[in-house]
Every structure is written in structure tokens, then in C-alpha cells.
Amino acid sequence: MSTEVEQEPRRSAEDTEGGTPLLELRDLHVYYGAIEALKGVSLTVGEGEVVALLGANGAGKSTTLKTASGMIQPRQGQVLLRGERVDGIKSHELVQFGIGHVPEGRRVFARMTVLENLRMGAYRLKRPDPADLDRVFTLFPRLADRRKQVSGTLSGGEQQMLAIGRALMGKPELLLLDEPSMGLAPLIVQQIFDILREINAQGTTLLLVEQNASQALQLADRGYVLETGAVVMSDEAGALLSDARVRAAYLGEAIE
Template sequence: MSVTTQLEKESAGGEQSAPVLLELRGLRVFYGAIEALKGVDLTVRRGEVVALLGANGAGKSTTLRTASGMIAPREGQVLLHGERVDGIKPHDLVRFGIGHVPEGRGVFPRMTVLENLRMGAYRFASVDKADLDRVFTLFPRLGERKSQLGGTLSGGEQQMLAIGRALMGKPELLLLDEPSMGLAPLIVQQIFDIVKEINEQGTTVLLVEQNAAQALQLANRGYVLETGSVAMEGEASELLSDPRVRAAYLGEGAA
């Protein structure tokens, strides 16, 4: 079902839905001659966690990078609060309330934890102590290591730092790209618990994640990308129980 049709259906049915925060319309993105996104439509409503699933090379990270302004689409639109923001530079788009935690974390290895976090607040005249306190409350380990260089942290600690740095920008929408990659199961659970808490505190989340079970248990809705196109979309619980999803992403035989 197309995004437009879904929105029309909700309006006609009288359903009370949160306003759309982010909308991607017909995104086509190319790397040279290779078409990475083939007309992707996607919506994220205020307060939601939306999961974006798919195999390697399906276009998940490209979708996030396009939404945050790191890649310019050849065709299509990126809308925030109904206003087009495609074409705005990433460092300026942060001012519109988008925070992006990239795959691979991207912490500054020669800066301390505290310096990394302060970099996340670059758009403000000064660092808000309340924002630092919030990050250290969510991630007590970062508070214990605030004078330690980012490059000396463990993988899990670097992921915490990358999320904390994004939160210092006070995002309304947080884009998370593979937060569980390369982490031990216990740390993965901690990260997902914290993402849930961040969402409950009022931050909307668009989550790219290979761990489909974890992602769909956390999310309200989800999309499945296949070779640059949306193959499936729906409520997270419906996708989690769909035999095609279970066969492709949970290692189970299709019913």
C-alpha cells in the first residue's frame, strides 16, 4: 500500500494519528550508474519507533543518509513537518531537529568522551549541563569514562557515546543505523532498552537494524527494503508474525 493511500485511509476512517514528522516521497538515489533507492516512500509519525529492515545492500543506510542530508536524491523529496529539506546540508539539517548515529559509530578517537559529547552540541552557543546529565543518566558508563579518549572505549561504549553525542543536539528525530552491530548480546539488550527509554522521553526514532526480532519488538511500525524498494510495510507485530519476514530475517521456515 502506498503512503498516500495509507494516509487517506486513516483520514477517511477517522483514526486519530500523530502528525507526520518525516516523510520520504519517491526517493531515487544513485551511486554512479547503480540505482540504490528506487522510489522509496516512507513516513515516520511523531513519537514512533519505526524499524527499517532488509538484507545487506537493500538500501537501508542510504535511506538514512538521504534523510539526514548526507546524500542528495536524484529524484524525490524529503519532508520534515511537511516542509522540504532535501538539498539542505547535513550540518544545517541538524538545526531542524534531526540527529544521525551512523553505522560504525564515528566517534572522534583522539577526543575524550566529554569532548565528543560537546561536539554534539555544536549548534548551541554553550553546552547545556542538563543535556550532559541526561546522557550520563542514560549511559552511566560514559560518566565514569568522561576523561577517556573515545578511541580507547569498547565497541559498546563507543555506541553509547555515538548515541549520547547525537542526543546533545536535542533531536526531535533520531536516525539510528545498526546500533547492535558487532556487540555482545548483553550489550545489545542494554542499547535497545536505552533506545526505548529515549523514545519514551519524547524522541522519535527511525531505526535501521539487522536484528529484526529486536527491532520489531521495539518498533511501532516497520518497512522491509529489498534491492532499493519497499517490499513490505505494516505494524511491527504484523511483520514479526509474517512468515516471509520470519523466513528471511529470523531464520525460520516459511509457513
């Protein structure tokens, strides 16, 4: 797929009510030592949207999420939440601003129980809200059944559910998800995406990094494509899903 192609999205976050995106990344340049991982990445996420971030391994997708959540600080550029700059704020403090991050690889606290993991997700609150626990257990009935089980003994799918549930315990307005389907069986992947759709319907905005481009674009409103640290395409999800270049690069279809 050529990096010379760049499209503007048909519906941007600025079109949402109020005119200010929930999240805006402006001209982000991020380095690992001397290696430039992000080369001027800009994107917007409007309140209530699901936005997908696609790209091959090493394209900069995870780095983009880590920069948005404060885990990595950009050398140049800005991260804005509701129009206010938040770059420079540490990740554990940025949770207070309503950003939740579900990292690649789940990273549950393996020696803690399911319930203890969920309570850790609410650490910024004085005490966990029972309504939030009820919400998580309603979304993920398996977690309710395993609330006293040590998390390291859960299946991969159950650990992914726990990682998402733990993030929800922090009451995020914006949830960043990094490869939620990685390593999961197709049936579990479908369950995870059904739950993400319900989470969004309940009012949580989603920015999603996902190798399963078909699932991601069926869930998303809009999408961006990253190549070697730069945005090379952006459009409505349906347009990206039908684009021959996207289908060839990420769905394994030949360009006729």
C-alpha cells in the first residue's frame, strides 16, 4: 500500500456537537532512542465514537495509544483532551481525566483474584462503586462466576475480559484498547467485540488498535491507517472496509 495516498475523513470529530474532539493528537513525534516511531501522527476521536487504528506490526499503533495515555511522552506535538493539553501528565495521573487503557497482552495481576484486579482498576476512587462492579459482572458474567479465582489461572479470553473490566472500573470516558482479539479463538473474539459494542452504546468512547481489520471496521465509525509511524489513510469505516488497498493489505485479498 503506497504511503503517497492520503484521504480526509468524511466525518471528523469536529463535526460532533460542541465542535471540540474528545481526544486530539496533533503532529506527534515520538522516539525510542534515535529511532523515530511516530512521524507527525495527527488524529481525532469525537465523543461517543469508535475509531479504529489499523496498520502492520511496527507501524506505531501501540506507541500512539501509549502516547495518548501518558505512558510515553512525545518529543514534539500535543495530546489534547476536550481541547486542553494533557501531554506531559503522567499516565497514572491521566486516569483522573477519564482515560482508560487496556494494554496489549492483557497484563492482569496474575497472583490476585478477579475481584482484586477489578478493585485495582478503581484505585483513583476512594472506594469502588458497587454499581461499577455490577456493570462489569453484567457485561462479563464469566468474571462474576470466577470473582474469587486467581487471575493467572483464567483462560486467555477471560483475562482479556478482566483487563477490559478493570479499565472500566476507573469510569473512563475514553477507552484505549490495544489488540483485544490477540490470541483468542474466533468465538471469543466475536464475544469481545459484541461487548465492546455494548460498552460504546452505554456511552464510552473507544479508540481501538486491532489486527483483525474486518472486525475493527465493522465496529468503528471511522478509521486511520498507519504505515511506518505516519497516517497514510483516514476515512469512514465503511469506506475503508471496501477500499481495495485496505482489503489487500489487511484482509488478504488480491487487487484486481
